[in-house]
Amino acid sequence: MNRLYEGMFLLDNQVVREDWKSAKTLVAETLQKHGAKLRTLRRWEERKLAYPIAGRKRATYFLGYFDIEVDGLPALRRELDLSEKVLRHLILSCEALPETENELAAAELAEGFTVPAPPPDDAPEPKREEERPSFEDTIEVPDLNDLEDVR
Amino acid sequence: MSSFTERRPKGTILSKDKNCKQTVPNYKDTEFLKKFLSAHGQIVSRKRSGYCAQCQKQLKASIKHARHIGLLPFVG
Numbered sequence: 001m002n003r004l005y006e007g008m009f010l011l012d013n014q015v016v017r018e019d020w021k022s023a024k025t026l027v028a029e030t031l032q033k034h035g036a037k038l039r040t041l042r043r044w045e046e047r048k049l050a051y052p053i054a055g056r057k058r059a060t061y062f063l064g065y066f067d068i069e070v071d072g073l074p075a076l077r078r079e080l081d082l083s084e085k086v087l088r089h090l091i092l093s094c095e096a097l098p099e100t101e102n103e104l105a106a107a108e109l110a111e112g113f114t115v116p117a118p119p120p121d122d123a124p125e126p127k128r129e130e131e132r133p134s135f136e137d138t139i140e141v142p143d144l145n146d147l148e149d150v151r
Numbered sequence: 152m153s154s155f156t157e158r159r160p161k162g163t164i165l166s167k168d169k170n171c172k173q174t175v176p177n178y179k180d181t182e183f184l185k186k187f188l189s190a191h192g193q194i195v196s197r198k199r200s201g202y203c204a205q206c207q208k209q210l211k212a213s214i215k216h217a218r219h220i221g222l223l224p225f226v227g
Contacts (some may be wrong), residue, residue: 008179008220044179049221059221063179090178090220 002067003093007031008044009062009080010053010088013118016046016060018117026085027062034076036068039097040105044120046061053087065097163201164180171203178216181223192226 015023020043042063048058068076073091078088089142132146164186165173176183187195187210194214197207217223 010220050218050224051221053221061220088220092216129164 001070002037004039004065004067004095004097005036005073006094007064007066008150009079009086010092011062012054012056012087013046013058015059016115017047017118020060022071023060023085023145024062027134030079030083031064031068031076034068034079036066036070036076039065039067040101040126041066042055042105043109043115056087059087062116065094065101067090093124114147140143160171163199163211165201171206173202173206174204175202175209178213178220178222181217184210184214184217184223189221192224 009027009029011023015026024041024043028038031038031041041062041135044061044063046058046060049056053059077091082084178184187200189195195205195212198211200207202210214223218225
């Protein structure tokens with residue numbers, strides 16, 4: 001049974017920075033691979049995340065509406081879970097396509113539509129290597145000759 | 152003139168109505184959803200939000216969806 005679903009996909013800014021259209025096709029191809037019939041797909045927003053996800057502080061959201069067989073949904077969810085480029089996804093059933101969605105998606109396809117480059121401060125935080133004091137600094141090794149004297 | 156029952160009770164975010172006809176915001180409407188979070192990011196109670204039980208459930212779902220996708224913070 002075909003049903004209409006709304007999908008929100010959170011993509012790594014590194015993928016979007018290379019080419020936002022290729023990032024969009026990445027999502028579209030994943031959906032179509034599992035038999036989804038796309039109605040609209042557009043870049044929703046690039047914003048700062050409420051909490052870091054996979055070390056990223058910023059990411060780009062893509063919003064799509066598509067029809068898919070209910071049986072095909074678990075496989076789609078699994079592929080999105082395993083994808084490293086898609087940080088998070090949210091797929092919810094939807095009653096009807098919002099009225100404004102077609103216009104917004106068409107505006108994105110128009111010539112001259114440009115997307116501002118994501119700001120550079122979304123780089124993942126480098127992992128801190130804890131500085132462990134060396135063994136010799138922490139423990140004083142007694143001189144064995146001194147111990148013999150005590151005996 | 153508004154009757155006594157139509158008045159917004161002190162301390163609620165929305166007007167408290169017995170026949171709740173409030174629209175619950177979508178998870179994408181983060182600015183509106185933020186009104187229903189405490190300073191620590193917890194979802195406020197029905198007493199505070201002014202929603203009926205059914206709408207409060209929808210509000211909870213919307214906030215949790217927004218948290219999952221990174222639009223709203225978790226409690227902490």
